[in-house]
Amino acid sequence: MKEKLSIGEFAKLRNITTETLRYYDRINLLKPIKVDPKTGYRYYSILQYEELGTIKELRQLGMSIDEIKKYFNDRNLKQSVDILKYKHEELKNKIKELQQLDKNITEKINHLENISKISNLEDIVIKEIKERKIITFDKSLNNEIELSYECLQLENSLKEIAPIVGSNRYGTIRKQENIKFNKHTKSIVMFIFIKDKENINEIYIKKIPKGTYACMYYKGNVWNIDFNLKKIIEYIEKKNYRVCGDIIQIIQIDVSVTDQSEEELFEIQIPIKKC
Incomplete structure (x- = not known):
């Protein structure tokens, strides 16, 4: 039960890679609480678990890095709801596209299989x-x-x-x-x-x-x-x-x-x- 974790320990908590954490550091999305000036080792606080978890879930929702940065900028209830509604609409449109694509592919397969059986x-x-x-x-x-x-x-x-x-x-x-x-x-x-x-x-x-x-x-x-x-x-x-x-x-x-x-x-x- 320690407050400060190595990059490997912190990455393991959220089942992500250390390279992902290094990337988040480079783009100023999630900075470590300390970087050893001699070794360059990064250390994170257990108190950052919520922020990392939120980033991970927002990525799963399809948010870009810029959208996630905006999400964390002066967070408040209304802003969070508005962003989630926007992503929800994007998701519904994507589902609609995938359903149409599924229908199209099914029609193509049926057509090609049926036409290939013609013998006369x-x-x-x-x-x-x-x-x-x-x-x-x-x-x-x-x-x-x-x-x-x-x-x-x-x-x-x-x-x-x-x-x-x-x-x-x-x-x-x-x-x-x-x-x-x-x-x-x-x-x-x-x-x-x-x-x-x-x-x-x-x-x-x-x-x-x-x-x-x-x-x-x-x-x-x-x-x-x-x-x-x-x-x-x-x-x-x-x-x-x-x-x-x-x-x-x-x-x-x-x-x-x-x-x-x-x-x-x-x-x-x-x-x-x-x-």
Whole structure:
């Protein structure tokens, strides 16, 4: 039961390192009561246990060193409550972010696991698909450079946590008239499916209408779609349907999760109606 403790003894009381105490000394957060002028050894008072404990807990609350210094400056009840309320709001926002991140990661894992099990690649199927909201700048893109800048702008418009990696939210649009009149189909419009309209300019939000779609998965890339497009249009005509809207291409597996080109996966979706 002694009043003066060595740095090692004092650190052990609060289960921290001696280097942490040396750091607190250097930044004038918690000074020892004595430093031996010959040896440089630091000594602390047992009466400082409360201050060190408070510092440790405030660090656990996520306070920065500057915030902790402010906390100790002319401490009073109102100031302490105000600071704790502020940190509480920060914590609640962080929890909200982590919950959103957890949801996003779960969706990504489910998508990638489900899409990797698809065995009927290049089989054409008819699907009923609900209305979907997208954000697009409606720019006609003709090469990888233009596409890269467009993707960057689209992603920057989203106010979400980790929205793109491992997801199937990117897509392209090829205008129906280009297909109908056999025009060159390389030009595309890029879009991202949106989950939340918040903070997105309404003029950039559009809808892909619900309806019946002829769909087909294929492996390749965004640009080389003509062979598969011809195949699916022939199927549509054979089944006595007609194309009734723009051609949608969904990027199901992309370079955000693989650098193996043979693993990249795309889906063509073409809106159709009975003739």
